[in-house]
Amino acid sequence: MLRILLLLIFPVAIxxxxxxxxxxxxxxxxxxxxxxGFADLDIDMLHGEISWKTHAVINRNLxxxxxxxxxxxxxxxxxxxxxxxxxxxxxxxxLREGSNWSMKLTTHPxxxxxRAHCFLFPSEDGKKLDKIVIQFYRLNYNGNSYxxxxxxxxxxxxxxxxxxxxxxxxxxxxxxxxxxxLIIESVARPSGEKATYMxxxxxxxxxxxxxxxxxxxxxxxxxxxxxxxxxxxxxxxxSLLELVNRRLTLLYRDEAxxxxxxxxxxxxxxx
Numbered sequence: 001m002l003r004i005l006l007l008l009i010f011p012v013a014i015x016x017x018x019x020x021x022x023x024x025x026x027x028x029x030x031x032x033x034x035x036x037g038f039a040d041l042d043i044d045m046l047h048g049e050i051s052w053k054t055h056a057v058i059n060r061n062l063x064x065x066x067x068x069x070x071x072x073x074x075x076x077x078x079x080x081x082x083x084x085x086x087x088x089x090x091x092x093x094x095l096r097e098g099s100n101w102s103m104k105l106t107t108h109p110x111x112x113x114x115r116a117h118c119f120l121f122p123s124e125d126g127k128k129l130d131k132i133v134i135q136f137y138r139l140n141y142n143g144n145s146y147x148x149x150x151x152x153x154x155x156x157x158x159x160x161x162x163x164x165x166x167x168x169x170x171x172x173x174x175x176x177x178x179x180x181x182l183i184i185e186s187v188a189r190p191s192g193e194k195a196t197y198m199x200x201x202x203x204x205x206x207x208x209x210x211x212x213x214x215x216x217x218x219x220x221x222x223x224x225x226x227x228x229x230x231x232x233x234x235x236x237x238x239s240l241l242e243l244v245n246r247r248l249t250l251l252y253r254d255e256a257x258x259x260x261x262x263x264x265x266x267x268x269x270x271x
Contacts, residue, residue, distance in 0.1 A: 030227050037178030037219055038234045041162055044177050046241040048160030051129045053248040054120045058091045065092055066200035079251055082199070084121075084206060088130070091120045092203075093247050095134075095240070112140045118244045119206035132158040133206040134240050146191030150204050153237055154183040180219035184233060185212045 022030070058081060065082030078094045095116040119133040131154065138149040162173035187209060189195070197208035216225060218233055225233070 033227075034219055034230075036176070037180035038182075038230065039161075039176035039178060040234065040238065041173065041176060043179065043234075043238055043241065044160045044162035044173070046238070046245055047129065047132075047158045047177070048163075050120065050132075050241065050245050050248060051122070051127075051158075051160065053245070053252050054091055054122050054129060055126050057248070057251050058089070058120075058122055062091075065203075078247065088121055090206065091122070092206075093118045093120065093244055095243055095247065110140050112138050114138045115203060117203060118240070118247075120244075128160075129158045131156055132241075134237070134244075135204065135206060137204050147188055148191065148195065148204075149186070149188045150197075151186040152184070152206075153233075153240070154185065155179070155237070156181050156183070179234065179237075180217070182218040182233070182237060184214075184216045184218070186214045187212045 057079075063077045063080045065080045067080075080092045082090055082092055084090060095118055097113075097115040099111065099113040114137065116134070116136045119131075119135065120129060121131040121133075122128075123130050134153040136149075136151040138151075140147045140149065157177070159177050161175055161177035189209065195204075197205050199205060217223070218225065218230060
């Protein structure tokens, strides 16, 4: 009985090492995921839904990025439109903001504030999105100085390859989008450095600074990422897309209800 308990509690101590090899089935599954570019029907579906909702609302009377609103903090606007350095219009969606404490890599708590946004770039033909940028901005304060951190997920081709909206019940899509080009980048800059990459409302642009500290591509054969990290990145990207989609649904429904109210008022000829 004691031997069984030791085996359950101290497997590494008894056998020396944990499992360091892959079975043939595991290797086949990893190869299948990587060769498909981590294709996922849910991601295709979310790309499609986010695309048509973005096109439906982006030309509405939304706040402009950088505008001043004396009645409240402009950075807390959930939705705003802006123009990037290439002259491309985008819809900025606030995902989350707040403050917290961190003990990571430090001997004492570090206070930080954060804001997470998604930048949606609609195509000019009104049929798709040209790019999705999900950005996490953090300002760390250790009691003496500040440090700005920016982390981004960038999908340069966020298409609905499966054409989910046109599928009939029970049908199978002909193909799914290859997500190999999903980019993960990060940068940290001291507060003393002039932040030329910030909007007037204190939110970083969806691009820059010019030189990032880290840049990874989800499925780059020349610089591969460990498989477990690839799966984690894909799962995180999908969960963030779900959050973006929920935010857009609220805006779209609000606009639709407002339109119905306006129509109802316009046809009201009651005496």
